[in-house]
Structures are given as structure tokens and as C-alpha cells.
Amino acid sequence: MTSHAAAVAHGHAHRDDVGTKLGMWLFLFTELILFGGMFIIYAVYRFSYPTEFRLAATELDTLVGTVNTIILLTSSLTVAMSITAIQEGKKWLSFVLVAITIALALAFLVNKYFEWGHKIAVGLYPRSPELLSRPAGEILYFGLYYVMTGLHALHVIIGAVILAVMMVFLAKGTINKHSYVRLEVGALYWHLVDIIWIFLFPLFYLLQ
Amino acid sequence: MEHREQQQHQDEVHVVSYGRYFLIWLGLVALTGMTVAFAGINLGNWIIITAMTIASIKTLLVVNVFMHLKYEDRIFRIFVLVAMAILLIFIVFTFFDYAFR
Numbered sequence: 001m002t003s004h005a006a007a008v009a010h011g012h013a014h015r016d017d018v019g020t021k022l023g024m025w026l027f028l029f030t031e032l033i034l035f036g037g038m039f040i041i042y043a044v045y046r047f048s049y050p051t052e053f054r055l056a057a058t059e060l061d062t063l064v065g066t067v068n069t070i071i072l073l074t075s076s077l078t079v080a081m082s083i084t085a086i087q088e089g090k091k092w093l094s095f096v097l098v099a100i101t102i103a104l105a106l107a108f109l110v111n112k113y114f115e116w117g118h119k120i121a122v123g124l125y126p127r128s129p130e131l132l133s134r135p136a137g138e139i140l141y142f143g144l145y146y147v148m149t150g151l152h153a154l155h156v157i158i159g160a161v162i163l164a165v166m167m168v169f170l171a172k173g174t175i176n177k178h179s180y181v182r183l184e185v186g187a188l189y190w191h192l193v194d195i196i197w198i199f200l201f202p203l204f205y206l207l208q
Numbered sequence: 209m210e211h212r213e214q215q216q217h218q219d220e221v222h223v224v225s226y227g228r229y230f231l232i233w234l235g236l237v238a239l240t241g242m243t244v245a246f247a248g249i250n251l252g253n254w255i256i257i258t259a260m261t262i263a264s265i266k267t268l269l270v271v272n273v274f275m276h277l278k279y280e281d282r283i284f285r286i287f288v289l290v291a292m293a294i295l296l297i298f299i300v301f302t303f304f305d306y307a308f309r
Contacts, residue, residue: 008275010266012292021284022283025284027288029291032291033293033298036298036299040298043302044303044306062244066240069240074233076233076236080224083224084229087223143269157260184276188275191270191271195271198266199260201240201263202243203306206243206244207247207256
């Protein structure tokens with residue numbers, strides 16, 4: 001049975017997988033512009049306060065940033081593999097791979113929680129007396145740090161929720177060997193979250 | 209006709225092997241190691257250029273293989289190029305304005 005015949009048998013004769021994925025890419029471009037705007041703000045302020053940005057960056061823990069980078073890269077790997085698994089008809093392997101992806105997302109958030117917690121404990125948070133006593137460039141750096149990593153973390157949470165819904169679809173068989181475009185677009189969103197972090201990591205943790 | 213087109217799309221399904229994904233992941237981790245190692249060396253202003261170049265290479269790997277752009281219809285690549293061009297216009301025009309103030 002060809003996959004088209006299978007699609008007909010499943011009552012999905014009129015579905016358009018290419019259109020679905022194209023729609024998701026269009027949505028991802030709006031995300032790109034959202035974060036792109038913030039990267040431009042970052043670039044302009046870095047250009048204006050190069051020394052202060054370098055100094056402030058030394059206060060972030062490079063090790064935590066590196067670990068979180070590896071975590072997100074690995075989560076991208078597992079979600080990509082989950083598509084191969086469902087294409088091969090291995091439903092539960094796909095299910096487990098998506099579950100691992102969500103576990104990695106949670107690990108990322110736990111690290112972020114401790115990282116932010118530590119920064120707040122030493123008095124570095126927006127409008128804190130400690131931060132306000134510092135030069136303008138450092139105030140801007142930490143403002144951007146909280147807004148950009150915060151918005152990214154929000155995307156991690158949304159991505160994890162989307163992937164949890166994919167697990168339900170997989171368990172129910174709504175996503176199956178012949179119809180898995182939902183999993184594909186869910187994974188596309190997750191990879192975008194990974195790409196944003198690929199740029200956030202060097203900009204905040206490495207350029208000292 | 210419509211059926212034939214649909215049939216074609218369905219038949220073009222590209223299954224990427226686990227091994228290939230794993231190799232890409234290895235490459236991504238190696239590039240992460242590189243960018244961290246470079247950050248420890250005093251490269252002056254070159255540090256920004258190296259870090260952004262490595263991040264762009266990592267993005268290309270993710271977009272092409274993990275996100276399957278390489279295996280999709282050509283229209284997907286055109287879409288991505290248009291989106292990147294728009295972002296580039298934003299960046300370049302901002303700096304034109306900013307640099308000559």
C-alpha cells in the first residue's frame with residue numbers, strides 16, 4: 001500500500017502536509033523578527049558600551065551556559081530522531097524520544113532557575129539598588145539579559161507544552177506512520193528555540 | 209492532476225537516519241566546544257566575529273538537517289532567504305542610521 005492509498009484509507013485524502021509545514025515556517029519567521037529586534041537592540045548597546053558589556057559578561061557562569069547549550073542541542077537531536085522513529089512506524093520509540101526532549105527542556109529550565117536565583121541573591125535584578133549603582137552599560141546588559149533569556153525561557157515552556165500534546169497524539173495514534181505532520185511542525189518550533197539559544201549563549205556568556 | 213501532485217509529495221518523504229542526526233549533533237557539540245575555547249583567548253574585536261560565525265554554522269546545521277530544509281521543496285528555501293533578507297535590512301538600516309548620527 002502506498003502512503004497515499006494509506007492516507008485515503010485513513011480518511012485524510014485532502015490534507016496538505018507541505019502547506020502545513022510552510023505555515024509553520026511563516027510563523028517561525030515572525031518569531032525571528034521578534035528576537036531579531038532584540039538582537040538589534042543588543043548590538044546597538046554593545047556598540048555604545050563595549051567595556052561595560054564585557055565586564056558585565058564576566059559575572060555570568062560560562063559553565064552553566066555551556067551545559068544548557070549541550071542540553072538544548074541534545075533535545076533537538078532527540079526530537080529530530082522521534083520523526084525518523086514515527087516514519088519507521090516505531091510509535092513508542094517516537095513517544096520515548098519526545099519524552100526525553102521534554103525532560104531535557106525541564107533540565108534547561110531548572111538550570112535557568114538556579115542561575116537567575118543566584119543573580120537575584122547577589123542583588124543583580126532589574127531596578128535593584130546594587131544594579132542601579134552601576135554604570136549605564138551594565139544596567140542595560142542585565143536588563144537585556146533578563147528580557148532576552150526570559151523570553152527564550154518562555155518559549156522553552158511553550159515548546160515543552162506543545163511536545164507534551166504531541167505525546168498525547170502519539171499515544172492515541174492521531175500521529176502515526178502515515179500522518180505525522182503535527183509532530184514535524186512541533187519539532188520545527190522546538191528547533192527554533194534551540195537556534196535562538198545558539199545566538200544568546202555566545203552573546204551573553206562568552207563575549208567577555 | 210491534483211492527485212498526482214499529492215502522490216508525488218507523499219512519495220518524496222525523506223527519512224533521515226539516526227546516525228546522520230547523531231553526526232550532526234557531534235558537530236554541534238564540537239562547535240560549541242570551539243566557541244567556548246576561543247572565548248578564553250584574547251582575540252580583541254575578532255571574538256565577536258568568530259563567535260557569530262560559529263553560531264551561524266551551527267544554525268545552518270540545525271536548519272538544514274534537523275529542520276529538514278535540505279529535503280523540502282525549493283519554495284521553503286526561498287521563504288527562508290526572503291525572511292533572512294528582511295532581517296538583514298533591519299540590521300543594516302539600523303546601523304546606517306546609528307553610525308552616521
